Amino acid sequence: MNHAVNEPRSYLDAPYGVASWLLTKDHKRIALLYLISITVFFLIGALFAAGIRAELMTPEGDLFTADMYNKLFTLHGVVMVFFFLIPSIPATLGNFLVPIMCGAKDLAFPKINLLSWYLYLIGATLTLGAVFMGGVDTGWTFYTPYSSMASNTNVTLAAVGVFIAGFSSILTGFNFVVTIHRMRAPGLTWFRMPLFLWAMYATSLVMILGTPVVAITLLMVGAEAALGFGIFDPRVGGDPVLFQHLFWFYSHPAVYIMILPGMGVISELVAAVSRKQIFGYSFVAYSSLAIAIIGFLVWGHHMFVSSQSIYAGLVFSIITMIVAVPSAVKTFNWTATLYRGSITWESPTYWVIGFIGLFLVGGLTGLFLGAMGLDVHLHDTYFVVAHFHYIMVGGGVMAFLGGVHFWWPKMTGRTYPETLGKISAVLVFVGFNLTFLPQFVVGYLGMPRRYHAYPEEFQILNVVSTGGASVLGIGYLLIIGYLVASMFKPRNATANPWGATGLEWDIPSPPTTFNFEIDPVVTEDAYNYAGRAQKTGDN
Amino acid sequence: MSHVSSKGLYYTIFISLIILTGVTVAIARVDLGAWNTPIALAVAAVKATLVILFFMGVRNNTPLTKVVAASGFLWLIILFGITMGDYLTRSWLGIPGR
Numbered sequence: 239m240n241h242a243v244n245e246p247r248s249y250l251d252a253p254y255g256v257a258s259w260l261l262t263k264d265h266k267r268i269a270l271l272y273l274i275s276i277t278v279f280f281l282i283g284a285l286f287a288a289g290i291r292a293e294l295m296t297p298e299g300d301l302f303t304a305d306m307y308n309k310l311f312t313l314h315g316v317v318m319v320f321f322f323l324i325p326s327i328p329a330t331l332g333n334f335l336v337p338i339m340c341g342a343k344d345l346a347f348p349k350i351n352l353l354s355w356y357l358y359l360i361g362a363t364l365t366l367g368a369v370f371m372g373g374v375d376t377g378w379t380f381y382t383p384y385s386s387m388a389s390n391t392n393v394t395l396a397a398v399g400v401f402i403a404g405f406s407s408i409l410t411g412f413n414f415v416v417t418i419h420r421m422r423a424p425g426l427t428w429f430r431m432p433l434f435l436w437a438m439y440a441t442s443l444v445m446i447l448g449t450p451v452v453a454i455t456l457l458m459v460g461a462e463a464a465l466g467f468g469i470f471d472p473r474v475g476g477d478p479v480l481f482q483h484l485f486w487f488y489s490h491p492a493v494y495i496m497i498l499p500g501m502g503v504i505s506e507l508v509a510a511v512s513r514k515q516i517f518g519y520s521f522v523a524y525s526s527l528a529i530a531i532i533g534f535l536v537w538g539h540h541m542f543v544s545s546q547s548i549y550a551g552l553v554f555s556i557i558t559m560i561v562a563v564p565s566a567v568k569t570f571n572w573t574a575t576l577y578r579g580s581i582t583w584e585s586p587t588y589w590v591i592g593f594i595g596l597f598l599v600g601g602l603t604g605l606f607l608g609a610m611g612l613d614v615h616l617h618d619t620y621f622v623v624a625h626f627h628y629i630m631v632g633g634g635v636m637a638f639l640g641g642v643h644f645w646w647p648k649m650t651g652r653t654y655p656e657t658l659g660k661i662s663a664v665l666v667f668v669g670f671n672l673t674f675l676p677q678f679v680v681g682y683l684g685m686p687r688r689y690h691a692y693p694e695e696f697q698i699l700n701v702v703s704t705g706g707a708s709v710l711g712i713g714y715l716l717i718i719g720y721l722v723a724s725m726f727k728p729r730n731a732t733a734n735p736w737g738a739t740g741l742e743w744d745i746p747s748p749p750t751t752f753n754f755e756i757d758p759v760v761t762e763d764a765y766n767y768a769g770r771a772q773k774t775g776d777n
Numbered sequence: 778m779s780h781v782s783s784k785g786l787y788y789t790i791f792i793s794l795i796i797l798t799g800v801t802v803a804i805a806r807v808d809l810g811a812w813n814t815p816i817a818l819a820v821a822a823v824k825a826t827l828v829i830l831f832f833m834g835v836r837n838n839t840p841l842t843k844v845v846a847a848s849g850f851l852w853l854i855i856l857f858g859i860t861m862g863d864y865l866t867r868s869w870l871g872i873p874g875r
């Protein structure tokens with residue numbers, strides 16, 4: 239869309255300069271600051287992954303020492319979980335879209351929003367400091383007693399970094415909850431909200447209720463190490479398994495912090511690419527809340543082979559089966575939405591289909607691990623590694639990239655080459671499956687995770703996995719390449735390139751600083767594609 | 778919110794908190810056996826409740842604020858309750874370590 243000269247300037251243009259960006263209170267600019275930051279951390283995390291896969295090309299531990307390998311997988315996990323996945327969708331797409339989808343000018347607390355980005359950067363810098371000072375080797379879970387008593391690496395510094403980044407996450411969640419409660423446009427009732435808002439709301443609840451627990455837990459590890467309190471150390475009356483309880487009380491729900499926003503993105507994309515009202519809107523909306531709440535009751539399924547009571551294990555196992563139900567509700571409803579939809583094969587469609595396939599495999603293999611008996615066989619094998627990568631990368635990252643492709647024209651005012659968008663989706667899907675499908679097999683056959691050497695019979699599958707990771711890497715680099723290149727081209731995006739419904743598509747691409755020139759009033763349900771087609775005579 | 782409590786009420790709560798702090802210190806000097814921790818926690822819980830209800834103004838706030846404040850405690854109960862569900866049933870099988 240060509241803008242007339244006298245139209246208000248877009249948020250990218252007004253005002254301009256480094257200080258205006260670093261001190262901005264505009265949610266859209268903060269979203270872009272986050273997007274740049276998490277991309278940098280994604281690349282750093284990917285570099286560690288490349289080291290892991292290179293080592294596992296051969297059965298012998300010949301590229302890195304065991305100690306170095308321990309540090310590689312720890313840093314891969316810490317960086318990817320805390321500094322990429324957790325902030326990925328909420329802090330970028332969420333920051334950009336929550337106020338606009340609410341019909342608001344900004345988030346409820348713009349300064350706190352900026353503060354959250356700085357806290358994220360401080361946390362990330364401290365953790366990177368731990369990398370440069372020699373790394374950390376505890377695994378991303380920082381399990382005691384190893385982390386508090388035995389490891390002589392930079393655990394405290396890395397943990398402080400994660401601790402501070404946690405506050406950034408709490409502030410973002412808090413901002414979203416207040417915005418969604420208090421700043422919705424007239425007519426935007428709860429059940430007219432886009433499902434992305436429902437997902438962000440549920441995610442925010444998890445962030446607010448769960449993150450303080452992991453922060454306090456890490457603080458207790460520090461207090462024990464520095465002051466000798468008997469919390470986790472059995473020599474002074476502590477219990478190491480208590481750490482696992484406290485850690486997973488947050489970190490299992492954290493999995494939902496990573497996947498729930500992705501589910502929100504996919505709900506938007508599914509409706510848009512099939513030009514249909516989402517099937518079973520209220521079920522999809524409530525299932526987000528159900529996942530957020532039930533997700534808090536299943537943490538002990540990470541601890542079946544610890545000294546956790548077998549009776550507690552039974553309860554956790556049963557609730558784990560229950561938490562699969564709302565995820566299945568979503569998947570069935572997306573599929574039902576696609577069924578007989580007017581599907582357009584644009585690049586976001588490829589990401590949607592890829593997401594559904596990969597998330598399905600990830601979710602179903604989760605049931606294997608939630609079954610107590612089977613978990614004894616599969617625990618700490620590559621099966622677990624494959625499972626959670628299918629959820630977090632196959633689900634979370636596919637959804638994130640789908641969302642970035644869908645809203646990129648809105649965020650930047652620029653389009654990218656559609657063909658490259660489709661090729662990259664296919665590359666990522668194929669590369670991902672080549673990387674992680676073999677890991678289910680080697681894991682089931684007994685290859686443990688977190689070792690730099692393995693028996694020779696697992697080599698072929700590991701070579702396939704490393705080859706797949708290369709394809710995956712090319713896919714990611716391609717995306718970064720054409721998206722960055724698009725920024726150097728003139729703005730050519732129309733206000734609504736996908737013909738989608740939603741308040742964000744009624745404003746210019748890119749939006750103006752305060753989003754709406756006239757405060758919007760919502761008069762229809764979300765995804766009213768049928769109504770729009772009737773109105774315009776367009777299908 | 779618009780409700781303003783009297784100064785007297787704040788002073789009463791403040792004095793109550795000081796007295797309860799004294800109670801905490803006093804019972805720390807007495808060996809109550811297995812009751813040491815539960816009683817100390819109970820006193821702390823009363824103090825926290827006073828702060829939340831009066832100093833943080835939850836008592837006269839909207840129902841939504843009350844729900845938010847209560848949900849924090851509900852989550853704490855989930856954390857403590859289920860974790861204790863593990864500790865209290867560990868010995869049921871009679872096999873050390875299981």
